[in-house]
Amino acid sequence: MKSFSDMSMTMSSTNTPNSPRPGDHAERADWLRVLAMASGSELARFAAPVLNDFRFEWLRRPEQGLVMVRARIGNTGDRFNLGEATVTRCAVRHHATGDQAVVGVGHVMGLDELHAERVAQVDALLQVPALHTLLQGSMLRELQGCIDERQRSERARTAESRVRFFTLQPEAA
């Protein structure tokens, strides 16, 4: 599998989805995050029916590759290579009304090409002003709800086995 040497990924434990980015990048990064974190089946449920009504052409067909994931020791220290992750990426172009072209990109962890394709297609449509509000309300909010729900149940599941070390009494010497 080829390595995406033109991409890099840095992990950070402070998850700040609304971190300030210049211009409208922040908003787009936000929806791309939601789309990438939603599962393939969730996207199939909420996005596929909408996407069937639009035509797209490939700018870059889905390709699978490896990306080195980097993290920082204690989140602030030296950077180290955590390991390689599989990433699938693609780019599509959509001609909106008035001959205006929009390009959507999809990058997802894993090998699900259909997922990457749908992310790119939704990304393209979200850049069309006439469709943005509609999709924002009907699709992104639903997907965010699914992600939140999944994270909640996962947290609840891990919380059961939580050990509070500081409550343990040191053994008497």
Next chain:
Amino acid sequence: MKAPSLATLRRGFDLPAQAAQLGFRCLLEAMARPGRVQLLPPAALAGLESPGIGTGLCALLLTLLDAETRLHVGPGLPRDQLLPYLRFHTGVRVVDAVDDAEFVCCAAEHAHAPLLQALCEGSDEAPQRGATLIVEAPVLAEALPQTRGLILRGPGIRDTQRLGVGGINAEFWRARAALEANFPRGIDLVFCCGDRIAALPRSTRIELEG
């Protein structure tokens, strides 16, 4: 330089693997038979929206370049369109120094002797590091009327082969002929004109007609 919008980016190959294989096959054929003009099959150009350069040159660049290769774009080609296009589709590294590049492309009217002499011709231990110069020519044919053509001899040619490349001056050809003494070091030349390509590998000896 401001990063151009993705929305203006043109399409690459429709089927990248298949088209690149056909393009590579065609280039092998051209290299094996120096001076013979080869036609890139339509399937090797399918889906291409070339960024202001000939489709043949565009197809060859998409075929040859990847993230491991270094490209220098010489004068006469639309850099502003070409560089983002190649970076997106191939991930190629673009270098400013000519002698640092493995692949160099330029337009025929800007293919001058100093450019050829500046290219990396490899070393005797590693001649494979010699650069490849890809030239977009306005005219390319095995026999050109009213143009001083080339007479080619060497591996891959039975007796002699003729080649005419438009827009290239005699000084360039003399500089190319001077490199023959350095073999196995040298520069491989590829010429494109529309969907036709011809190659002049470093092993070919050239002589100006007339």
